[in-house]
Amino acid sequence: DVKVTQSSRYLVKRTGEKVFLECVQDMDHENMFWYRQDPGLGLRLIYFSYDVKMKEKGDIPEGYSVSREKKERFSLILESASTNQTSMYLCASSFEDRVRGYTFGSGTRLTVV
Amino acid sequence: GIQVEQSPPDLILQEGANSTLRCNFSDSVNNLQWFHQNPWGQLINLFYIPSGTKQNGRLSATTVATERYSLLYISSSQTTDSGVYFCAARFTGTASKLTFGTGTRLQVTL
Numbered sequence: 001d002v003k004v005t006q007s008s009r010y011l012v013k014r015t016g017e018k019v020f021l022e023c024v025q026d027m028d029h030e031n032m033f034w035y036r037q038d039p040g041l042g043l044r045l046i047y048f049s050y051d052v053k054m055k056e057k058g059d060i061p062e063g064y065s066v067s068r069e070k071k072e073r074f075s076l077i078l079e080s081a082s083t084n085q086t087s088m089y090l091c092a093s094s095f096e097d098r099v100r101g102y103t104f105g106s107g108t109r110l111t112v113v
Numbered sequence: 114g115i116q117v118e119q120s121p122p123d124l125i126l127q128e129g130a131n132s133t134l135r136c137n138f139s140d141s142v143n144n145l146q147w148f149h150q151n152p153w154g155q156l157i158n159l160f161y162i163p164s165g166t167k168q169n170g171r172l173s174a175t176t177v178a179t180e181r182y183s184l185l186y187i188s189s190s191q192t193t194d195s196g197v198y199f200c201a202a203r204f205t206g207t208a209s210k211l212t213f214g215t216g217t218r219l220q221v222t223l
Contacts, residue, residue, distance in 0.1 A: 033210065042199065042215035058210065088154065102146060102201075102211060104156040 006105040019078040023091030032074035119214035134185040136200030144203035
């Protein structure tokens with residue numbers, strides 16, 4: 001089975017801190033995605049990457065950046081955390097031509113205080 | 114803009130009941146998936162169904178692409194079916210990303 005692993009299940013950070021959320025997948029997927037999930041809003045795409053060192057903005061990229069130096073790892077960076085970035089963050093991956101293989105990590109619940 | 118809308122937003126069922134969840138999408142799609150998020154937050158892919166009908170045990174799904182909707186049927190519901198059901202679509206011309214609906218929260222009671 002494909003595994004998508006997110007480094008932390010729960011995280012508490014202070015306003016203004018730089019925050020790194022890590023995601024690793026073990027099935028050689030080309031595509032990787034970062035979503036945030038908020039009550040009543042569903043999942044919203046922050047950034048995605050279709051290859052090493054490639055990235056595309058999603059629907060809500062403001063306040064975030066990403067890094068993909070290796071195929072298996074996709075990092076989400078909050079440059080200066082703010083309270084409105086308190087959310088559940090979900091990483092996913094898929095093959096380029098088979099989006100049906102969309103697989104999610106178990107999520108990181110981030111609280112910014 | 115492109116949208117995925119789900120109904121109802123919340124649903125409470127007694128164990129053993131049947132239900133239908135609906136997903137409407139605003140434009141043509143080449144990929145439509147249903148996911149279940151369990152109470153611990155894990156999202157599991159249920160169906161990849163850009164068109165037609167599929168069945169997996171007590172669950173089945175139908176997508177009518179020409180009319181821009183998909184339905185998820187749950188029969189003989191069990192408490193383990195509780196959680197949030199998401200519909201997600203890849204709209205034609207939008208690369209590999211999926212656009213998610215806001216979900217249907219299902220609670221199955223004894």
